[in-house]
Amino acid sequence: MNVYTDTPKMPSWLKKGLPDSKTAKELSRYLEAGCVETVCMNSRCPNITECYSAGNVSFLILGKICTRNCLFCAIGNGRPEEIDPDEPVAVAKAVSGLGLKYAVITSVTRDDIPDGGAGLFADVVKAVKKASPETTVETLTPDFNGSLKAIDKVIKAGIDVFSHNMETVARLYPQIRPDFDYSRSLDVLRHAASSGSVVIKSGFMVGLGELEEEIGGLLRDIKDTGCAFLTIGQYLRPKNSRLEVKEYIRPGRFRDMKEEALKLGFKKVASGPFVRSSYRAGEFFL
Amino acid sequence: MKVILPELGEGVEEAVISSWYFSEGETVGKDEDLVELVTDKAAFNVPSPASGVIKKILCREGNTVKIGDALAELE
Numbered sequence: 001m002n003v004y005t006d007t008p009k010m011p012s013w014l015k016k017g018l019p020d021s022k023t024a025k026e027l028s029r030y031l032e033a034g035c036v037e038t039v040c041m042n043s044r045c046p047n048i049t050e051c052y053s054a055g056n057v058s059f060l061i062l063g064k065i066c067t068r069n070c071l072f073c074a075i076g077n078g079r080p081e082e083i084d085p086d087e088p089v090a091v092a093k094a095v096s097g098l099g100l101k102y103a104v105i106t107s108v109t110r111d112d113i114p115d116g117g118a119g120l121f122a123d124v125v126k127a128v129k130k131a132s133p134e135t136t137v138e139t140l141t142p143d144f145n146g147s148l149k150a151i152d153k154v155i156k157a158g159i160d161v162f163s164h165n166m167e168t169v170a171r172l173y174p175q176i177r178p179d180f181d182y183s184r185s186l187d188v189l190r191h192a193a194s195s196g197s198v199v200i201k202s203g204f205m206v207g208l209g210e211l212e213e214e215i216g217g218l219l220r221d222i223k224d225t226g227c228a229f230l231t232i233g234q235y236l237r238p239k240n241s242r243l244e245v246k247e248y249i250r251p252g253r254f255r256d257m258k259e260e261a262l263k264l265g266f267k268k269v270a271s272g273p274f275v276r277s278s279y280r281a282g283e284f285f286l
Numbered sequence: 287m288k289v290i291l292p293e294l295g296e297g298v299e300e301a302v303i304s305s306w307y308f309s310e311g312e313t314v315g316k317d318e319d320l321v322e323l324v325t326d327k328a329a330f331n332v333p334s335p336a337s338g339v340i341k342k343i344l345c346r347e348g349n350t351v352k353i354g355d356a357l358a359e360l361e
Contacts, residue, residue: 009304010304010324010328010329012329014328014329015322015328015329015330015331016295016328016329016330017330018292018293018294018330018331018332018333019293019294019295021293021295021296024295024296025296028296028297041296041297044297044326044327045327046295046325046327046328048295048296048297049295049296052296236326236327236328237326237327238326238327239326274328
């Protein structure tokens with residue numbers, strides 16, 4: 001155990017080499033100057049230097065304050081900021097300025113806005129596609145309270161990949177994602193898949209206290225929606241006020257889960273301790 | 287010479303010393319792992335910048351250190 005908390009001691013497979021931060025730092029300064037936010041920075045992602053250095057960026061739109069309170073997430077909740085009408089232009093400028101081949105656009109959940117922010121998602125996608133038609137665009141969305149109209153709005157904006165994360169098994173939703181609903185999240189994926197025009201992606205974390213047989217059920221539920229791409233990663237506590245890690249899952253188990261998912265019919269699976277939803281997303285897709 | 291905590295990644299400002307691999311008075315080689323640090327989301331080995339004898343360990347296990355802080359003195 002870690003002597004400072006009840007969290008188990010961080011195992012050797014979560015060790016990273018010292019990074020060469022030069023390229024990542026330049027990219028970070030560029031994004032700051034362009035007034036755009038990333039989930040990479042706001043979630044304190046451990047892969048940020050590696051991803052930034054390889055030109056993988058996940059933009060965070062609709063502000064930095066979430067209206068929901070998931071107990072694994074680094075992003076603060078509360079009363080959100082006003083929507084920035086210049087956000088589509090700012091994100092599009094950053095994507096083209098950096099020459100990104102793949103861009104992930106994600107957001108906080110905005111239950112305070114009637115369309116949940118789907119309109120701004122669509123505007124950002126359209127602006128990015130207009131400025132960088134060759135760039136593959138993935139949206140990683142909240143559940144829009146299950147609004148099919150909102151999901152359609154995002155898909156019709158011209159995305160290539162629609163992503164919505166399941167995050168954990170059904171039993172742990174009330175403790176870990178109290179404002180989300182397991183079935184509703186599956187419905188989001190199912191409806192997006194029914195459009196037939198985009199690739200569907202989802203992801204979840206392990207190490208939150210889920211059981212092995214529950215993972216099997218989660219994999220089948222996600223597959224049944226029509227989802228093709230999947231990411232599985234270790235939950236890592238972003239700050240002291242968040243849930244403690246229940247277990248560090250061994251790399252061998254990640255490999256087994258990947259094989260199980262591929263057997264079920266997922267087309268692509270990234271599974272490993274440091275895998276995140278958007279980890280090296282461009283390479284994963286392209 | 288002083289062993290300085292190098293950058294551990296974009297946005298990382300501090301880390302906790304989890305293990306020293308050497309004690310004061312012991313000899314460490316250049317690039318040999320000297321100390322392990324943990325952040326909330328990863329662990330890192332910091333290698334020794336030079337060969338030498340560890341004269342003084344300036345930050346103990348459990349201490350929180352900032353990027354650029356001196357961790358030890360080598361001679």
